Amino acid sequence: MKKIKSIIFTFILILNSNLALSAEKIDLLKVDWSFNGLFGTFDRGSLQRGYQVYTEVCASCHSMKHLSYRNLAQEGGPEFSLEEAKAIAASFIVVDGPDEYGEMFERPGKLSDKFVNPYLNDNEAKSANGGAYPPDMSVLVKARGGGANYLYSVLNGYEEPPANIELDDGVYYNKYMYGNKIKMANPLDDGIVEYNDGTEATIDQMSKDVVTFLTWAAEPHLETRHRIGFKVIVYLIILSILVYFSMKRIWSRIEPKV
Amino acid sequence: MSDHDYTPSSKFGKWFNDRLPLLTLGKHLTDYPTPKNLNYWWTFGGILTFCLITQIITGLVLAMHYIAHADLAFASVEHIMRDVNYGWLLRYVHANGASMFFLAVYIHIFRSLFYGSYKSPREIIWILGIIIYVLMMAAAFMGYVLPWGQMSFWGATVITNLFSAIPFVGESVVTWLWGGYSVDNPTLTRFFALHYLIPFLILGLVVLHIWALHVPGNNNPIGIDLQKPSKDTVPFHPYIVVKDLFALLLFMIVFAFFVFYSPNILGHADNYIEADPLVTPTHIVPEWYLLPFYAILRSVPDKLMGVIAMFAAIGVLAILPWLDTSKIRSAVFRPLYRQFYWILVLDVLILGYVGAMPAEGLYLLVARVATAYYFAHFLIILPLLGKKERTLPLPLSLTEPVLGGSVAMSAAKHKSEKNNL
Numbered sequence: 001m002k003k004i005k006s007i008i009f010t011f012i013l014i015l016n017s018n019l020a021l022s023a024e025k026i027d028l029l030k031v032d033w034s035f036n037g038l039f040g041t042f043d044r045g046s047l048q049r050g051y052q053v054y055t056e057v058c059a060s061c062h063s064m065k066h067l068s069y070r071n072l073a074q075e076g077g078p079e080f081s082l083e084e085a086k087a088i089a090a091s092f093i094v095v096d097g098p099d100e101y102g103e104m105f106e107r108p109g110k111l112s113d114k115f116v117n118p119y120l121n122d123n124e125a126k127s128a129n130g131g132a133y134p135p136d137m138s139v140l141v142k143a144r145g146g147g148a149n150y151l152y153s154v155l156n157g158y159e160e161p162p163a164n165i166e167l168d169d170g171v172y173y174n175k176y177m178y179g180n181k182i183k184m185a186n187p188l189d190d191g192i193v194e195y196n197d198g199t200e201a202t203i204d205q206m207s208k209d210v211v212t213f214l215t216w217a218a219e220p221h222l223e224t225r226h227r228i229g230f231k232v233i234v235y236l237i238i239l240s241i242l243v244y245f246s247m248k249r250i251w252s253r254i255e256p257k258v
Numbered sequence: 259m260s261d262h263d264y265t266p267s268s269k270f271g272k273w274f275n276d277r278l279p280l281l282t283l284g285k286h287l288t289d290y291p292t293p294k295n296l297n298y299w300w301t302f303g304g305i306l307t308f309c310l311i312t313q314i315i316t317g318l319v320l321a322m323h324y325i326a327h328a329d330l331a332f333a334s335v336e337h338i339m340r341d342v343n344y345g346w347l348l349r350y351v352h353a354n355g356a357s358m359f360f361l362a363v364y365i366h367i368f369r370s371l372f373y374g375s376y377k378s379p380r381e382i383i384w385i386l387g388i389i390i391y392v393l394m395m396a397a398a399f400m401g402y403v404l405p406w407g408q409m410s411f412w413g414a415t416v417i418t419n420l421f422s423a424i425p426f427v428g429e430s431v432v433t434w435l436w437g438g439y440s441v442d443n444p445t446l447t448r449f450f451a452l453h454y455l456i457p458f459l460i461l462g463l464v465v466l467h468i469w470a471l472h473v474p475g476n477n478n479p480i481g482i483d484l485q486k487p488s489k490d491t492v493p494f495h496p497y498i499v500v501k502d503l504f505a506l507l508l509f510m511i512v513f514a515f516f517v518f519y520s521p522n523i524l525g526h527a528d529n530y531i532e533a534d535p536l537v538t539p540t541h542i543v544p545e546w547y548l549l550p551f552y553a554i555l556r557s558v559p560d561k562l563m564g565v566i567a568m569f570a571a572i573g574v575l576a577i578l579p580w581l582d583t584s585k586i587r588s589a590v591f592r593p594l595y596r597q598f599y600w601i602l603v604l605d606v607l608i609l610g611y612v613g614a615m616p617a618e619g620l621y622l623l624v625a626r627v628a629t630a631y632y633f634a635h636f637l638i639i640l641p642l643l644g645k646k647e648r649t650l651p652l653p654l655s656l657t658e659p660v661l662g663g664s665v666a667m668s669a670a671k672h673k674s675e676k677n678n679l
Contacts, residue, residue: 038519066336135531138336142522143530178540218530221339221346228347229518233511240507247500254294254492 050213066138132183155207291491293478301505326450331406360547374587407529481588549613583644
């Protein structure tokens, strides 16, 4: 009996470790993200820098269609001031309409607009990128096994292909990409963006910042979730203790122990 | 249930109760004599009721914001996650709630298997339970389709395609299920309608399940029939209520941990990619709670036989009360059955594990052995075991110690009661 039970527990352990392994075929680079853990929160500076990397580098190909410019000023996000967010929105041209004459027209973006899509439609996106659709980045962190660590690893995983691997034109070798082949050229290079806050724009720094930003984009209420979660669990623990003693009290009428 | 002579104290209460005996029902529920030796494995009935109600309430609010349309569903889920007040909380509670629901139902079912709760006179309770379980799987499967992610779409394609294995009419049945020639908008809208309907069917069956339970009363860890009410029982309220509440709170702590700290760990990352009929995911896997059945399905080389095996795996549970020939309920007094019980638990875990792996090589072999053993347990081992096994002596009641010769006595008692029923 004991033996079988111990076998089951061992099995569950193996199962867990195996599942973890199969999710990440090779060991991903691990970053000690500030948003992990019970009290994890985003680093505002990193979010703002990450937005800058996204908008200056990624956004030329990758859409982010579920986010609006107002989100940039939201609590728990990059927390740009309302004026800054308005200015950011206004820097984009939005096609609106039809107006009263039935004409489409262009206007500067507003806070309520969704992030402007770099392409008119998915087909244009594909044809402009050698047939590979640059995935929408709104929930990209949640859409990849390994999440933030995976994206960080891919951004740092570009290297020369091993001798036995032939690459077609427009295909690049990446250590961490599934199948090791990726149609996106290495997007980052030291100093490719110039940070306003004076942080040095190394590949490592930019990839951390942009992944932090993408994690927030995928999970904009993460900070609230962590905050409420802690309260809920503490509340439940206290209540369980109280109910436990009530239970002892009630059952003591029948017998000393439950 | 019927032998209540309850008279409400107030005049209005009496007037009302004479016309609709709700107060008598309330009195019955609070007084309901419950074995006092129930352990914590018996608290999962209450926990499951909580799960069902949580799913219905969160689901109701989610349905107010969700749009069942192939072009809009994914975006409407993102709208819920981002813009609806506490929408993220509702959705994560609902999605993880499904997993918690299945976790609890598996414990509930395996508790029943260990203590022989499915045996006479509780066969109807058991069968109702199995129907509820099947409906839960249907509801969960359809619910998983609604976000219209990659796993939603391809999971729906794989599962509905199973029906094409039906001889002659298979293809037509699948077209009928889809409402077209592939999984598309009509499939999504009908799944949404059914996903909304099924929980209420489950709710009705739960009422019957509890009603059927209240006829013979609870089984207990010793598995003997108890005098009710007697020194062996306690009134449901407050004794069982407070114990169920305590267990529920512990369960809610686990639940909350998933919802607040790893809300996506039980789901598949691919479901955050919008459905694309032109791109097939590398591995199509169902949610964890369906994996053992998925393993059984894939372990049979023939499609039709695989589907039959999968449904038979559930069907065999429905006839379990007649497959298990042992008169002794609780595994506590069945040393051999206890061993086989734990092997079955291990077997189902193995099935679940290989269900998540690609169906090839060693995994496939293991899946086949485990599938064969699963059926052997119910169809060969249990019928034989009841006849061969030497069981331990049963006590006559919870308070009396085991007396010499009590096996014969309790067996006689058991027999006479059976005859009475």
